[in-house]
Amino acid sequence: MDWWHRLHETISTVVEDRRIGSPRALRVTVHLRGITRDRRSLAAMIAESADQWFDGNGDLVKSAESPNSETHMVSWPSGSSALISVSSGENGQFGGTVMLMGTRGSLYHDIDGASS
Amino acid sequence: MTPLHKVIGVGGKRTHLEAYIRAFAADERCEVVAIADEPGLSQYREGQNRLLASELRVPYMALGDALKQPEVDIVCACPDVERRARVVTTCLASGKHVYLDKPLAGSIDDALTIAESAEAMGSVTQMFTHVNSPWAKSAHMAVKSGATGALNSLHCDMLMAKGHLADDLPSEPRVERGSDGSFTFIEAKRELFDMGVYPVSIVTWLSGQRVKEVTALTGNYFFEEHRKLDIEDFGAMLLTLEDGTVATLTCGRIGVKSHPQGGKQGVTVIGDNGYFNFGESEPRVEVYNDGHSPEPPRHPMDPMMMWGSTRQEVGEFAKNSWVSMHASEQAADIRAFLDCIDSGERPEVTATDAVHHIEVIMAAYESASSGRTVTIPPSRL
Numbered sequence: 001m002d003w004w005h006r007l008h009e010t011i012s013t014v015v016e017d018r019r020i021g022s023p024r025a026l027r028v029t030v031h032l033r034g035i036t037r038d039r040r041s042l043a044a045m046i047a048e049s050a051d052q053w054f055d056g057n058g059d060l061v062k063s064a065e066s067p068n069s070e071t072h073m074v075s076w077p078s079g080s081s082a083l084i085s086v087s088s089g090e091n092g093q094f095g096g097t098v099m100l101m102g103t104r105g106s107l108y109h110d111i112d113g114a115s116s
Numbered sequence: 117m118t119p120l121h122k123v124i125g126v127g128g129k130r131t132h133l134e135a136y137i138r139a140f141a142a143d144e145r146c147e148v149v150a151i152a153d154e155p156g157l158s159q160y161r162e163g164q165n166r167l168l169a170s171e172l173r174v175p176y177m178a179l180g181d182a183l184k185q186p187e188v189d190i191v192c193a194c195p196d197v198e199r200r201a202r203v204v205t206t207c208l209a210s211g212k213h214v215y216l217d218k219p220l221a222g223s224i225d226d227a228l229t230i231a232e233s234a235e236a237m238g239s240v241t242q243m244f245t246h247v248n249s250p251w252a253k254s255a256h257m258a259v260k261s262g263a264t265g266a267l268n269s270l271h272c273d274m275l276m277a278k279g280h281l282a283d284d285l286p287s288e289p290r291v292e293r294g295s296d297g298s299f300t301f302i303e304a305k306r307e308l309f310d311m312g313v314y315p316v317s318i319v320t321w322l323s324g325q326r327v328k329e330v331t332a333l334t335g336n337y338f339f340e341e342h343r344k345l346d347i348e349d350f351g352a353m354l355l356t357l358e359d360g361t362v363a364t365l366t367c368g369r370i371g372v373k374s375h376p377q378g379g380k381q382g383v384t385v386i387g388d389n390g391y392f393n394f395g396e397s398e399p400r401v402e403v404y405n406d407g408h409s410p411e412p413p414r415h416p417m418d419p420m421m422m423w424g425s426t427r428q429e430v431g432e433f434a435k436n437s438w439v440s441m442h443a444s445e446q447a448a449d450i451r452a453f454l455d456c457i458d459s460g461e462r463p464e465v466t467a468t469d470a471v472h473h474i475e476v477i478m479a480a481y482e483s484a485s486s487g488r489t490v491t492i493p494p495s496r497l
Contacts, residue, residue: 024338024350066268071362073352073364075333079335080335085271085364087268089390091265092265092388095390096384097384103285104281110393
């Protein structure tokens with residue numbers, strides 16, 4: 001999951017430089033080709049990143065899990081929120097999107113083969 | 117060609133009618149013959165209605181009189197959502213086909229009233245959504261053809277890059293108190309209601325299923341106008357469909373400078389065959405040049421940039437780095453409605469379909485205010 005570490009660092013720089021103001025809403029959707037362990041690991045890493053960007057520990061509002069996907073709705077005491085959905089499967093392309101919306105703007109990233 | 121259909125519009129400037137009615141007028145099958153509405157409106161609303169009639173060079177009429185014209189067969193209905201059930205059922209009772217503004221109504225009871233009236237009269241109804249847009253049709257084709265494989269999850273966003281971000285909103289989070297039946301204000305709208313209907317309609321249409329459970333949250337993240345009204349500018353939902361498929365959605369406004377074009381609008385389909393993404397901005401041509409990029413102007417009566425007419429009044433702010441390869445979504449949707457009237461086919465999103473959107477949105481308000489997951493009861497239709 002080196003690609004997530006690189007993406008995390010890049011987004012953290014944007015957040016720390018206040019280029020989108022205070023982050024308010026995170027939306028991450030990722031589909032992996034791989035095994036369940038990778039999916040769970042990535043979902044945990046995204047949640048950790050969100051805690052850092054929103055400057056606190058999020059509270060799980062709702063989770064929905066199936067054999068090949070997990071989706072989490074999370075909120076923070078500041079009112080900020082996140083929807084994190086990670087799925088995995090044997091077929092198809094790896095891909096996804098990241099969107100972080102803040103009080104002064106938003107950032108977007110398309111996850112694709114180049115990300116990895 | 118002699119127009120096949122005579123159309124009246126209900127509403128006026130600073131409603132969606134100002135765009136819809138021009139799409140009807142541009143279709144060679146239609147002739148717009150009047151703008152009409154109920155008597156006893158506020159001076160502001162009637163004035164805006166009369167202005168639109170004047171611009172279109174058609175008479176402004178009392179709704180009852182306009183509906184008595186037997187040659188009129190279509191009403192494009194964009195009354196305020198709070199009086200939508202009364203106006204639309206009046207139009208349906210006169211035997212007209214009705215193109216409906218979204219969302220269908222401000223309550224489940226009002227939505228049912230409209231749908232039952234349409235079913236009873238046998239009228240063709242269609243509510244404006246994005247299902248006839250090229251990106252949604254591509255997603256639909258991918259799902260229905262089996263290209264995606266069995267559907268595992270859907271993720272839809274409808275975030276408009278409009279409105280001027282606040283300089284400094286209070287850090288105290290807004291507390292959702294649910295729906296009190298008021299959704300539309302001059303300077304802003306409740307975005308879970310107004311924008312949420314788009315992704316809800318995409319999810320139910322693509323999946324062909326009703327929503328079983330709704331978990332939602334709302335926020336006032338971006339705009340002072342929403343804060344002053346104590347309404348949300350952002351909403352998110354986690355949905356469980358009837359067969360257990362999971363869907364998520366985000367909706368709202370994120371600021372005019374927060375996206376290179378109109379906003380983040382599209383759907384991601386996760387199927388047995390992997391990841392498929394369909395977006396409003398795809399495909400596109402990107403243009404970067406030494407042209408001037410002006411600050412987006414602010415209209416005092418429309419700071420959220422809701423209406424085309426107000427944008428023209430302050431000087432259109434054109435974001436033109438991304439050039440879409442598709443025609444207007446409103447024109448495509450209205451063309452599809454006319455095609456259905458002419459062919460006898462059922463529109464993709466009728467008044468009956470749209471009742472469920474209101475059920476989901478109302479469940480979302482209940483969830484966001486209670487912090488609990490809300491189960492939607494079986495259809496009452």
